[in-house]
Amino acid sequence: MSTFFLFCAIVGGTILALQLLLTLLGVGGDLGGEGLDLDLPDLPDGDTGEPTVGHDAGGFSDLAKRITFQGVVSFITFFGVGGLAAQGSGVSSVGSLVAAVVVGTLATAVLAFAFAGVRKLQGSGSLSMSNAVGSIGRVYLTVPGGNGGVGKVFVTVQGRSEEVRAVTPGPELRPGEAVVVVHAIDDRTLEVVSQSAYVAKTASLAD
Incomplete structure (x- = not known):
């Protein structure tokens, strides 16, 4: 022993x-x-048998992800x-x-x-999340689609790699997926979209 x-x-x-x-x-x-992405499935919601989506807290899955x-x-x-x-x-x-x-x-x-x-x-100091707008990052913790919850992304801000909270109005973003920062919601949270969707939208606007 x-x-x-x-x-x-x-x-x-x-x-x-x-x-x-x-x-x-x-x-x-x-x-x-703040947590290891164990990529656990959402637990069934009550008697409906339907999985819960976009819950920011609660349940075994959320607890595990906070380890x-x-x-x-x-x-x-x-x-x-x-x-x-x-x-x-x-x-x-x-x-x-x-x-x-x-x-x-x-x-x-x-x-x-x-x-x-x-x-x-x-x-603390002069770090401003607004400087991350337009930057490309990587999803760390799943970002629920349709602004249904908060995930995590790695993004470079003022020359530093930062892990920050993220939401998306588009489809769910999975760990490892490339994203583009489109808006700084506050000093802790960014709005991101899939890089492929962003590039496609930009190309269509240019036509």
Whole structure:
């Protein structure tokens, strides 16, 4: 059990330290992220058997998508540290597991606030989302169609790659799809459309 705890602490700690360093350097935008795109299907809605579409919160699918890479790494790191500390104090194997889970959970919550503070400091200043209009980006989290919900896209703003909220009036945009920013709704949200649809519309207007 000690070997397992040690492995978690070393591997998780190494990744966490690297992640923090890259975040402070501003490399690759927001490495903490807000959620891993697990691309889970929407759950049935009540007795109708119809899938729910465009829900911004609620349900197992939404909860899963909010699991962040930074959170997982933080938990693994301090799960190992907590387990080692408990075993060093002579606690039983079961007690060590409980202590490891508790320490990992608490440390993950604390670090989530810390990373959020770092990202807020990075995002403050002269960064203006209006400067992203016309830029090409990539979908990170599915953007529901018909302004039915909020997704995420990676887009370059003032020379920096940023992960920002996005909505679209057109069809649903899937992860990896190229998009064009057509409007900055506010300092956190962009309106985007599929690059192929944008190019087609531009070509038709030019004829």
